[in-house]
Structures are given as structure tokens and as C-alpha cells.
Amino acid sequence: MIEIFGVPLMALYSQLMLGLVNGSFYALLSLGLAVIFGMLNIINFAHGALYMIGAFCAWMLLSKFNIGYFEALLITPLILGLIGVIIERLLLKWLYQVDHLYGLLLTFGLALIFEGYFRSQFGVSGETYDIPEILDGPVNLGFMVIPKYRLWVIFLSLIVCVLTWFMVEKTRLGSYLRAATENPKLTQAFGINVPLMVMLTYGFGVALAGFAGVMAAPIYQVSPLMGSHLIIVVFAVVVIGGMGSISGAIISGLGLGIIEGLTKVFYPPLSSTVVFIIMAIVLIFRPAGLFGREK
Amino acid sequence: MMRTVTYLILLAIGLLLPHFVYPVLLMKILCFAIFACAFNLLLGFSGLLSFGHAAFFGGAAYIAGYLIKNLELPTIIGILGGVLFTALLGWLVGLLAIRRQGIYFAMVTLALAQMIYFICLEAPITGGEDGMQGIPRGNLFGLSLQSDLTLYYVVLAGFIFAFLLIYRTIHSPFGQVLKAIRENEPRAISLGYDVSKYKLLAFVLSASISGFAGILKMLVFNFATLTDVHWHMSGDVVLMTIFGGIGTILGPVVGSTIIIGLEDQLADSAGDMVTVIMGAIFVVCVLIFRKGIVGESVALYQRMLGRKNLT
Numbered sequence: 001m002i003e004i005f006g007v008p009l010m011a012l013y014s015q016l017m018l019g020l021v022n023g024s025f026y027a028l029l030s031l032g033l034a035v036i037f038g039m040l041n042i043i044n045f046a047h048g049a050l051y052m053i054g055a056f057c058a059w060m061l062l063s064k065f066n067i068g069y070f071e072a073l074l075i076t077p078l079i080l081g082l083i084g085v086i087i088e089r090l091l092l093k094w095l096y097q098v099d100h101l102y103g104l105l106l107t108f109g110l111a112l113i114f115e116g117y118f119r120s121q122f123g124v125s126g127e128t129y130d131i132p133e134i135l136d137g138p139v140n141l142g143f144m145v146i147p148k149y150r151l152w153v154i155f156l157s158l159i160v161c162v163l164t165w166f167m168v169e170k171t172r173l174g175s176y177l178r179a180a181t182e183n184p185k186l187t188q189a190f191g192i193n194v195p196l197m198v199m200l201t202y203g204f205g206v207a208l209a210g211f212a213g214v215m216a217a218p219i220y221q222v223s224p225l226m227g228s229h230l231i232i233v234v235f236a237v238v239v240i241g242g243m244g245s246i247s248g249a250i251i252s253g254l255g256l257g258i259i260e261g262l263t264k265v266f267y268p269p270l271s272s273t274v275v276f277i278i279m280a281i282v283l284i285f286r287p288a289g290l291f292g293r294e295k
Numbered sequence: 296m297m298r299t300v301t302y303l304i305l306l307a308i309g310l311l312l313p314h315f316v317y318p319v320l321l322m323k324i325l326c327f328a329i330f331a332c333a334f335n336l337l338l339g340f341s342g343l344l345s346f347g348h349a350a351f352f353g354g355a356a357y358i359a360g361y362l363i364k365n366l367e368l369p370t371i372i373g374i375l376g377g378v379l380f381t382a383l384l385g386w387l388v389g390l391l392a393i394r395r396q397g398i399y400f401a402m403v404t405l406a407l408a409q410m411i412y413f414i415c416l417e418a419p420i421t422g423g424e425d426g427m428q429g430i431p432r433g434n435l436f437g438l439s440l441q442s443d444l445t446l447y448y449v450v451l452a453g454f455i456f457a458f459l460l461i462y463r464t465i466h467s468p469f470g471q472v473l474k475a476i477r478e479n480e481p482r483a484i485s486l487g488y489d490v491s492k493y494k495l496l497a498f499v500l501s502a503s504i505s506g507f508a509g510i511l512k513m514l515v516f517n518f519a520t521l522t523d524v525h526w527h528m529s530g531d532v533v534l535m536t537i538f539g540g541i542g543t544i545l546g547p548v549v550g551s552t553i554i555i556g557l558e559d560q561l562a563d564s565a566g567d568m569v570t571v572i573m574g575a576i577f578v579v580c581v582l583i584f585r586k587g588i589v590g591e592s593v594a595l596y597q598r599m600l601g602r603k604n605l606t
Contacts, residue, residue, distance in 0.1 A: 043398045094582055101344050102581050104401055105537070108530055109577025116570025229409075232526060236406040239399060269417065276410035280391050283403065287394040 007265050013144040015261040021150050021219065023257015024157035025212055027250045029234045030241065031161055032208035034249040035168070038181045039201040042092065042103030047209050048231025049114035054080050054213020055222045056118060059129050069132040072214050080210025084203040092202065093195075111228070118224035126223030153215050160211065161250045168246050177201065236279040242292020252290060309451055318447040319515060324555045325450050326512040329457045331535040331547030333504035336461050338533070339542030340470060341497045342477030346401040346529050347388065347408025348505050353523030354411055355381040355506030356513035360430040361420055370433035370440065370514070377510045378503050384411075385502025386495070393494045396480075405526060412524045426520035430513060440514065450511050457504050462544060464500065473497055505532075527570075534573060537580050540587030549588050 029047060036044050044050075057079055058072040067075065087110065095102050135149045168174040180187040180194050188194045213227075220226055234253075241252030256275050264271040282290060313321055330352055337343045359377030362368045368376075392403045415421050422428065432440035440446045464470050472493050476483045484490050513519045522528065531554070539550025554573070561569045580587070586594060 037398075041398075043402065091578065091582065098585070100398055101401065102585070104344075104346075104398055105533065106578055106581040108533075109574045109581060112527075112530065112574030112577060113571050114574075116567055116572075116574060119570065120567035228526070232405055232409045235402040236409075239395070239402055239406065272413045272417070273410045276406050279403070279406055283391045283394050 010144065012262075012265055014146070015265045016258060017144075017146050017150055017154075017261075019258040019261020019264070020154050020254065021257070022260060023254040024154050025216060025230065025253075026234055026237050026257050027161055027253025028157050028208055028212040028215075029230065030237045030249040030253045031164055031246065032205040032212075033234065033238055034243055034246060035164070035208070036202055036205035037243050039177065039198055040092065040096075040103065041100045042095075042107065043235075044202075044205065045104055045107040045231070046087075046110040046114065047107075047205075047234070048227030048229075049111040050080060050083070050206050050209040050227070051213040051216070051230065052118065052224060052227035053083070053114060054210030055129070055217040055220075055226060056122075056127075056213075057210065058214040058217045059127050059222045062129065063127075069135075069214070069218070073211065076214045077207035077211045080213075081203040081207035084206025085199055087206070088199045088202040111231075115224055115228060122224055124223060124225060126221030126226075129217040129222050131218040149218060153219065156215065157212070160208070164208070165246045165250065233275050236275045238289075240275075240279050240282045240289060242289020245291050248289070248291025306455075309454075310448075313444055313447045318443040320555075320559055322443075322447055322450045322515045323512065323559075324552050325454045326508050326515065327532075327535065327551040327555050328548045329454050329508035329511070330505050330532055331539065331551045332458060332461050333501045333508065334532045335536045335541065335543075335547040336464065336504070337497055337501040338536060339546075340465055340477065341473040341494060343393075343494060343498065344397075344401045344533070345392070345404040345498070345501075346526070346533070347404035347406075347411075348502070348532055349524050349526060349528035350388070350408035350411035351381045351385060351502040351505040352509035352512075352528060352532070353415065353519065353521070353525075354384060354509070356509040356519035356523055357415055357421055357427060359510040360427045360513055360519040363433060364427065364430045365420065370435050373433075374507070374510050378507050381506025381509075382499055382503040385499040385506075389495045389498030389502070393491055393498065405529065408524075408529060409526060412521070412526070415521060415524045421519075424521065426518050426522075428518045430517050430519065432514050432517065446515060450515065453507065453511050457507060458548075461504065465544070469493070469496070530577075531573070534577050534580070536587075537585070538576060538587055540589035540591070540593075541585075543587070543589040543593065546587050546589040553588075 029051060033044055033047055036042060036047075054076050057076045058069070061067040061072045061075060062069070091106060091110075092103060095106060131147075131149045135152050137148055138145045139148045139151060141151075168177060176187070176192050177197060179190075180192065180197050184194050216226065237253055237256050238249065240256065241248040243249075256278065259278065260271060260274055263274040270277070286292075330348070334345070334348050337345055337348075355377040358380040359373040362376045363370060363373035388404060388407050391407065392400050395403055416423060420427075432446060434440065435449060438445060438449075440449060465473075472483065472488055475486070476488070476490055476493060480490060509523060512523070535550035535554045536547050537550070538554060539548065540546025554576075557572075558569060561572065565572065584591065
């Protein structure tokens with residue numbers, strides 16, 4: 001058997017793949033956070049809870065209405081997006097004039113409400129969501145055999161990330177968005193409806209979280225607690241990458257997923273803390289983050 | 296004068312209360328009051344929102360528990376050791392966190408606290424998911440702490456000590472500089488203050504007192520638990536402080552009394568819905584009640600005074 005540093009190559013590959021899967025979720029969630037932060041200057045603490053709701057939404061669609069995975073991939077982001085729009089109109093709207101930290105606190109409160117509610121309804125044990133039949137089973141890549149679904153997750157999240165990047169950086173709508181991020185008053189003076197854009201941006205960011213939730217449902221347990229730990233790691237990812245750029249969020253998300261996977265192979269006890277350690281190191285040498293701009 | 300009378304009345308209530316109310320609940324409230332006051336020193340008087348204070352609160356309890364239970368050292372050594380440890384930890388975390396501001400500061404502290412959480416979960420001495428149990432209260436200055444009433448007065452003394460320490464800090468020249476940094480950081484820098492040093496010192500002080508609070512709580516309940524290191528706890532202390540009134544002296548005490556009292560009342564009937572209720576209080580506070588109970592009362596009082604002056 002081929003080995004690298006005493007680790008079988010197969011184990012290395014499979015952990016790398018797992019790392020990439022985790023990294024895909026980090027990338028999707030930090031992408032959503034970055035998009036929301038750019039426009040609203042708010043760190044959405046409820047992002048993890050909304051991701052959890054996305055997973056539950058898919059589970060409920062299947063168990064209550066017999067609506068399958070692929071339909072859920074379309075319907076859930078729409079539902080979550082709607083929830084996001086409601087949150088923005090009803091609550092966040094009132095906080096734009098005060099310190100941005102209040103936005104963090106408000107969304108923290110929302111996260112508690114969502115998590116507590118789902119825990120009281122479903123307990124902490126979690127529900128299972130079966131992998132759709134087409135994506136079930138292994139696939140042989142030549143150098144390794146992996147479950148089809150994992151490959152699908154990596155592939156699909158990459159597409160969504162690239163599409164989002166393209167939309168923000170290359171389209172007309174994206175240029176409005178960037179303009180409104182840079183200078184909302186001036187953008188409004190040019191006749192662009194900034195409050196509408198803010199609302200849609202938050203809705204879009206939340207929809208991304210919901211999308212990630214549906215993808216996560218078949219891999220992880222659908223449980224009320226699935227979002228809360230993840231969101232803290234994603235915060236660390238965001239600090240490491242810096243909020244400056246969309247591509248930064250994607251690259252650091254995937255990169256840290258891989259690093260975490262590698263740590264699991266070479267030194268397992270560190271695997272749950274390695275992201276935070278990297279964050280500390282980045283803070284020492286590049287406080288603004290790897291891709292961030294110092295304001 | 297009126298202030299002195301108020302504090303004396305509060306002190307008298309504090310001394311008599313355990314004869315009427317279950318002392319363990321009172322001690323829990325006092326521990327959280329210390330914790331919230333320490334947190335308020337940072338948020339209310341230096342303008343730094345730490346989302347990782349549970350690491351100090353819970354972390355200190357583990358260290359003190361280890362010293363007292365595993366090494367069988369006297370309680371006082373456990374307390375001092377735990378506080379010293381949190382001061383060091385606070386210095387390390389603070390050193391990293393003050394490199395960023397505002398929202399990033401909150402995220403960095405949260406992430407570092409999560410790291411401490413994992414260490415507490417996985418380290419061999421902490422008892423993992425079960426926490427560290429059966430930590431003896433021991434003796435303090437020859438006084439056995441076994442009786443709840445005795446321990447209550449010790450905790451009350453600890454609370455008064457911490458409260459006075461924070462009160463003095465806020466009203467010292469150091470505290471004034473902190474307020475200046477909160478109000479306008481660039482101006483404080485241009486006036487020649489080494490802002491980072493002041494922030495760091497405030498952070499270390501706040502962390503140490505939080506650790507002290509956590510150790511007292513550990514002595515009350517005889518165990519150190521993962522709950523106290525969890526990010527929910529960091530959120531709870533933010534809630535107590537905001538609910539009572541950010542930047543007011545008594546606000547955190549009022550806030551922690553109400554929140555802990557409420558949690559205690561709801562624990563049996565509401566179960567998991569407690570989290571939902573706490574979240575709802577959070578949302579309401581942030582939306583329409585940003586000054587908190589004490590802050591709003593003071594504002595109301597001043598408005599009434601103002602009106603009286605006009606007529």
C-alpha cells in the first residue's frame with residue numbers, strides 16, 4: 001500500500017474529500033455572510049440557524065408532502081429567502097441607524113429563538129434524510145472510490161459559488177449592488193432603489209444558507225443543533241479570509257475545509273480547533289484577513 | 296448622600312435575604328451579577344463587545360476545580376490560581392482580539408472561546424461531557440463552607456469586593472480614558488493614549504473578574520460544567536447586561552437578577568422554550584429597549600426632573 005508520512009494514501013484521499021465537503025459548506029455559508037455584510041454591515045448570527053431550518057424544511061417537504069430532494073433544492077431557498085425578506089423588513093430595518101453591533105445582537109436573539117423552538121419540537125437527537133436514489137452509491141474516480149453524493153455536494157456548491165461571484169462581479173445587477181455597498185446615498189441619488197436591494201440581498205444570503213441546509217440534510221443528521229457549531233467555525237473562516245471579497249470567502253472556505261481534513265489524518269486531536277488556531281496566526285500577521293482590505 | 300443610603304439599603308437586603316429566599320438561588324444570582332458587571336466594564340465602559348466571556352467564566356471554574364479536587368489544594372489557592380489563569384488567558388485572547396474592532400472583535404472572541412470550549416471538552420482532566428463533578432467546597436480562612444448560609448455570605452463578600460473594584464476602576468483616571476476610547480477612539484489616540492494598552496488592560500481585568508464569578512459558581516454547585524463554557528453563556532451575559540442597562544453601574548445586577556430569576560421560574564414549566572423566551576427578550580431589548588431597565592429608568596427620571604424645572 002502506498003503511504004505518505006506513514007498515512008495510507010487512501011485514508012489521505014478520503015479525508016481530503018471529506019474536508020472538501022465540509023469546505024463546500026464553509027464556502028457557501030461564508031459567502032452568504034459576506035454578501036449580507038457587504039450590503040447591510042451586519043454579521044448575520046442567525047445564519048447557522050437558518051441553515052438548520054433549510055435542512056428541516058427539506059426533511060419536512062419529504063416526510064409531510066413527499067416532495068423529493070431536487071425539488072427541495074429549489075423550493076427551500078425560496079422559502080428561506082422569503083423568511084429572510086420578512087426578517088429584514090420587520091426587524092433589521094430598524095437598526096440601520098444605530099451601532100452595527102446591534103444587528104449582531106438581534107440576529108443572535110433570532111438564532112436562540114429558532115434553535116430553541118426546533119429543539120422543543122424535535123428534540124436534539126435529529127432526523128435522517130435519505131440520499132436520493134440517483135446520487136446514492138459509490139463512484140470510481142480511478143485513483144479512489146467515493147460516495148456519489150459527496151462529489152455532487154462539492155460540484156454543486158462550486159457552481160453556486162461561481163454563479164454568485166459572477167452575478168456580483170460581472171452583471172449589471174451586481175454593479176448596482178457593489179455601488180450601493182460603496183456609497184448607498186449616492187447610489188440612491190442615481191435612482192436605484194437601495195432599500196429594495198438591501199432587502200433582496202438579505203433574502204439572497206439567507207436563501208444561500210437554506211440551499212446549504214438542503215445539501216447538508218443527507219450527509220449530516222438533520223438536528224436543531226447542526227447550525228450553531230458550524231456558524232462559529234464559519235465566523236473564524238470569515239475572519240481569516242477577510243470580508244473584502246466574494247472570491248476570498250469561497251477560497252478560504254474550501255481551503256480551511258481541506259486543512260481541517262488533513263489535520264484529521266495527521267493529528268486528530270487538533271482537528272476541531274485547527275481553524276481557530278489558524279485564525280489566531282492570521283490575526284497576528286495579517287489582522288485584516290488574507291483577502292481583506294484594511295479600512 | 297442619597298446614593299449612600301441606597302447602597303446601604305441594598306446591603307441590608309443582601310444580608311437578610313437568605314433567611315427568606317433559597318440561598319443557592321441567591322448565590323447563583325450573585326455569581327451572575329459579578330459576571331455581568333465584569334462584562335459591563337468591557338462593553339459599557341470601553342465599548343468592546345466580547346462574545347467569548349464564557350471561556351473565562353467556565354474556564355476558571357475548571358482550573359480552580361482541578362486545583363481543589365485533583366491536587367487537593369486549599370480553596371483559597373484554587374480561587375487565586377483560577378483567577379490568575381483567567382488573567383493570563385484574558386491577556387492572550389485580548390492581545391489577539393484587540394487587533395480588530397467592532398463586529399470583528401466580537402467574532403474573534405467568539406471563535407477563540409469556542410476553541411477553549413473544545414479544549415474543555417477534550418482535555419483529559421475535565422471529565423468531557425459530564426463536566427468535573429464532586430469538587431469539595433473546603434474551608435476558607437478556617438471557615439467551613441459546607442453550609443449554604445456560610446457560603447452565601449462569602450459569595451456576598453466576593454460580590455461586594457468585585458463590585459467595588461469595578462466601581463473604583465470606572466471612576467479612576469484609567470476608567471475615564473476607557474470612556475474616552477469608547478466615545479472616540481481616534482481622538483484618544485491623537486491625545487497620545489496608547490489605546491491598545493488600555494483596551495488590553497480592561498480586557499484582562501474583565502476576564503479575571505469573570506473568572507472569579509465562575510469559580511464562585513463552581514463552589515456553590517460543586518461542579519464545573521461545559522454549559523458554562525458554551526457560547527450560549529457568552530450570549531446570556533450579553534443579554535443580562537443589555538437588559539439591565541449597558542454602561543450603568545447597577546444595570547448588570549438588575550439584569551442578572553431578573554434573567555436568572557426568570558430562568559429559575561421557567562425551568563420546570565417551559566423546558567426548551569426558555570431559550571426561545573430568552574431570544575425574544577434579546578430581540579425586544581435590541582429593537583425598542585436599548586438602554587435597558589436602569590438606563591430607561593434614569594432617562595425617565597431625568598425627563599421628569601426636566602419637566603419640573605420647566606414649570
